[in-house]
Amino acid sequence: xxxxxxxxxSMSKAEYDAAVPALQTKLLELQRQLRAASFPVFVIVSxxxxxxxxxVVNRLHEWLDARGLRTVxxxxxxxxxxxxxxxxxxxxxxxxxxTIGVFFGSWYTRPIVDHVYERIDEDAFxxxxxxxxxxEAMLVADGALIVKLWFHLSRKTQKxxxxxxxxxxxxxxxxxxxxxxxxxxxxxxxxxxxxxxxxTDAPHAPWHVVEAEDRRYRDFTAATILCxxxxxxxxxxxxxxxxxxxxxxxxxxxxxxxxxxxxxxLAARVEDDDYRRRLDALQRRVFxxxxxxxxxxxxxLVLFEGWDAAGKxxxxxxxxxxxxxxxFRVVPIAAPTDEERAxxxxxxxxxxxxxxxxxxxYDRSWYGRVLVERVEGFAPEADWSRAYAEINDFEAQLxxxxxxxxxxxxxxxxxxxxxxxxxxxxxxxxxxxxTAEDWRNREKWPAYAQAVHEMVVRTSTPGAPWxxxxxxxxxxxxxxxxxxxxxxxxRSLDARGGRKRK
Numbered sequence: 001x002x003x004x005x006x007x008x009x010s011m012s013k014a015e016y017d018a019a020v021p022a023l024q025t026k027l028l029e030l031q032r033q034l035r036a037a038s039f040p041v042f043v044i045v046s047x048x049x050x051x052x053x054x055x056v057v058n059r060l061h062e063w064l065d066a067r068g069l070r071t072v073x074x075x076x077x078x079x080x081x082x083x084x085x086x087x088x089x090x091x092x093x094x095x096x097x098x099t100i101g102v103f104f105g106s107w108y109t110r111p112i113v114d115h116v117y118e119r120i121d122e123d124a125f126x127x128x129x130x131x132x133x134x135x136e137a138m139l140v141a142d143g144a145l146i147v148k149l150w151f152h153l154s155r156k157t158q159k160x161x162x163x164x165x166x167x168x169x170x171x172x173x174x175x176x177x178x179x180x181x182x183x184x185x186x187x188x189x190x191x192x193x194x195x196x197x198x199x200t201d202a203p204h205a206p207w208h209v210v211e212a213e214d215r216r217y218r219d220f221t222a223a224t225i226l227c228x229x230x231x232x233x234x235x236x237x238x239x240x241x242x243x244x245x246x247x248x249x250x251x252x253x254x255x256x257x258x259x260x261x262x263x264x265x266l267a268a269r270v271e272d273d274d275y276r277r278r279l280d281a282l283q284r285r286v287f288x289x290x291x292x293x294x295x296x297x298x299x300x301l302v303l304f305e306g307w308d309a310a311g312k313x314x315x316x317x318x319x320x321x322x323x324x325x326x327x328f329r330v331v332p333i334a335a336p337t338d339e340e341r342a343x344x345x346x347x348x349x350x351x352x353x354x355x356x357x358x359x360x361x362y363d364r365s366w367y368g369r370v371l372v373e374r375v376e377g378f379a380p381e382a383d384w385s386r387a388y389a390e391i392n393d394f395e396a397q398l399x400x401x402x403x404x405x406x407x408x409x410x411x412x413x414x415x416x417x418x419x420x421x422x423x424x425x426x427x428x429x430x431x432x433x434x435t436a437e438d439w440r441n442r443e444k445w446p447a448y449a450q451a452v453h454e455m456v457v458r459t460s461t462p463g464a465p466w467x468x469x470x471x472x473x474x475x476x477x478x479x480x481x482x483x484x485x486x487x488x489x490x491r492s493l494d495a496r497g498g499r500k501r502k
Contacts, residue, residue, distance in 0.1 A: 002194060002209065005152045010214035023223055024063045030230040031068055031100065037234060039143035040095040040343075043102045043226060046109065047151030048158060048189070050179035051212035056151065057104050059219045060226070070095060074105035083297070083356035085401040086110060087135070091350035096342035097143070107132050108196055115192050116185055125192070129199040131393070136205040138390050141241040142344050142383075145233045146205040147226050150197060151212040158186045204239040259453035264411045266472040275475045282482035283322035289489045290323050294357035298496065299403045300489055301354065303365040306410030307448075308438045309420040310471045315410065315481045316361060322482070328359035333368065345369055345387075346394055353398075366391055370455050375447045388458040399463040404492035406485050407464060409452065412471040414445055 011019075034041065043060070045053050057071055072093040081089045087107065095101030111128035114120045120128070136146055182189060201207045208225045212218040270278070293300060302319065304312045320328060331352045340348045346366055354360040369387040373379035379387075398405050412420075421442075424434040441448065460466040467484040471477040 002152055002190060005209045005211045006154045007211065008213065009211050009217050011216040011220055013216065016216040016220060019220065020063075023220065023227060027063055027223065027227050027230075028065060030227060030234060031065055033234050034100070034230065035068055035098045038097050039145055039233070039238065040097050041100040041230065042095065042139070042144060042146045043100060044106045044108070044146065044148040045102060045104045045151075046106055046149065047210075047212065048153045049176065049182045050158070051151035051153050052215055052218055053104065053151055055215060056149075056219055056222050057102055060102060060223065063223060064100065068099045069102065070099065071102040071104055074103065074109065080355060083299070084353050085397045085403075087397055088350055088353055091347055094343055094347055096339070098342070107135070108200075112189070112192050112196055116188050125195075126199070129196060131397075133200050133202065134389075134393055136200070136202070137241045138386075138393075139344065140204040140239060141386060143238050144344075145229060145238075147229045148205060148207045149222055149225065150193075150207055150209045151218065151222075152209050153212055155186055155190075157213060158183045204241050259449050260456045260468065261411050261449060261452060264468050264470050266411070266413055266416075266470050268470045268476045269473050270475050270479065275479065278479050279318065279475075279482070282479060282486060283318070285486045286319070286322040286482060286489075287324075289486055289493070290327055290359070293404070293489060293493060294327060296493065297356035298489075298492055299354045299356055300359045300406070300485070300492075301362070301398060301403050302359070302406045302408070302485055303362040303367070304408050304410065305364060305367050305371070306408070306469075306471065307412050307417055308441055309417050309424070309433070310410035310412045311474045311477050312363060312410055314474055315408070315469075315478050316363060318478045319361065319482060319485060323359060327357070328361060329354065330361045330363060333362060333364040346390065349394075353403075366394070367455060367459075370459075371448065371451050372441075374451050375444055388455075391459055392461060392464075395459070395461070395464040402492065402496050404489040405464050406488040407460075407466050408469055408481055408484060409456070409466055410469050410471040410477055410481075414442070416472045417442065 045057060047053060061069065061071065074089060090103070090107055093101065093103070111120065111125055111132075115122075115125040140146060197207045197209070210218055210221050210225070290300070304316060306312050316330060320330065329352070333348075336345075336348065349362070349366045352360055352362075369379060369391070370384050374381075374384040395405060421434055421438065424430040456466045456468070467480070469477050469480045469484070
């Protein structure tokens with residue numbers, strides 16, 4: 001494949017100087033149009049070390065308006081990166097809609113380098129490529145434009161890079177130590193990189209291999225590829241993305257009105273003395289496990305979903321009462337802000353992932369995509385229907401990293417909800433909890449029940465199962481929540497042994 005990019009193409013200074021003004025003018029006009037568009041642009045800058053990627057990035061900054069352009073370099077790995085799933089570092093840097101983000105280094109770098117140096121095997125490498133393919137498809141389906149540039153050098157040139165730095169010439173003095181080290185494994189890098197490109201080249205996110213021997217040809221070609229991609233995307237609809245094949249699942253439609261919620265024993269009750277005894281024991285257990293997990297660097301993520309007035313706030317307070325305030329953060333999720341609407345819907349959840357040994361408690365979560373956004377029509381069916389697979393992949397990345405994930409749905413019946421609504425209206429210090437929106441949601445109970453049923457069926461996986469909590473008795477619900485959290489954390493500690501903090 002790379003041989004096709006070794007044609008010795010070049011561009012004279014006269015040709016370059018004559019062509020650049022028109023190209024720059026076109027780029028700036030397209031960038032102006034992009035500001036009014038509703039999609040972000042990802043420019044992936046990858047390729048051979050020493051191929052001039054840094055110079056290309058500098059040139060893009062020279063030719064584009066810096067107000068709608070941001071470059072992020074993924075080079076050194078920090079402690080906070082190591083303490084979260086690998087994709088976290090990329091999600092937090094996603095460009096907002098209407099802007100261009102240049103990723104100097106990307107989600108390709110680590111799998112390729114790790115495979116070259118035999119830190120991961122062939123199966124792990126293939127899984128990484130499959131996940132990248134799925135992630136890019138998800139971004140494009142959400143509207144993003146992904147421009148992937150691979151800068152290539154011939155074997156002959158790379159062997160020159162591996163030479164002794166004291167023998168540097170006019171063209172090689174800027175070669176980094178990293179480029180010299182990688183050049184010594186040219187053939188291995190070449191084979192692994194070729195497989196990476198072949199596995200992840202797709203119509204909606206194609207690779208562009210750019211010959212980098214001549215710097216003027218390299219820079220002009222890279223900018224031209226970006227220009228043409230922007231022009232096509234602004235002129236027409238976003239490209240169609242073939243959705244992934246759905247995993248086998250039980251029947252999703254609830255038969256005769258029955259849903260998974262009907263299996264929850266809402267008649268469960270607990271006596272006062274028994275409640276206080278069990279609450280104390282469970283909070284002690286959570287406290288001890290939390291500090292054990294902190295010492296071993298195991299994070300916890302607990303998300304709460306449920307009917308309006310189901311008792312999420314009370315359950316969260318009983319959980320946080322068992323934790324040291326230095327270890328947790330409660331993340332309340334409401335309607336997205338302007339900043340959040342400018343991003344993929346998962347962005348605001350990725351950015352709040354806890355560091356090693358800490359907790360994030362989500363009061364509502366990413367499941368709003370397949371609940372309120374589905375039922376209220378805030379998201380088209382094409383968007384919420386593909387969200388099940390996107391969410392499963394997101395949660396798999398969390399659990400594979402070692403995060404203890406607990407997902408809770410607090411269930412009550414319509415009669416109990418009505419009683420609590422009326423109680424809130426009559427109680428001064430609870431009145432703020434009841435809104436017109438709560439009453440409107442109640443009228444759509446059957447639609448929400450069906451959405452919850454499908455959510456549980458499609459996203460209750462072995463690594464991230466749902467816990468359906470009986471909420472008619474708030475004390476029963478609080479005990480079940482604490483027990484579920486403790487069980488999940490204990491299993492994570494037992495299964496993984498925890499990662500020792502450095």
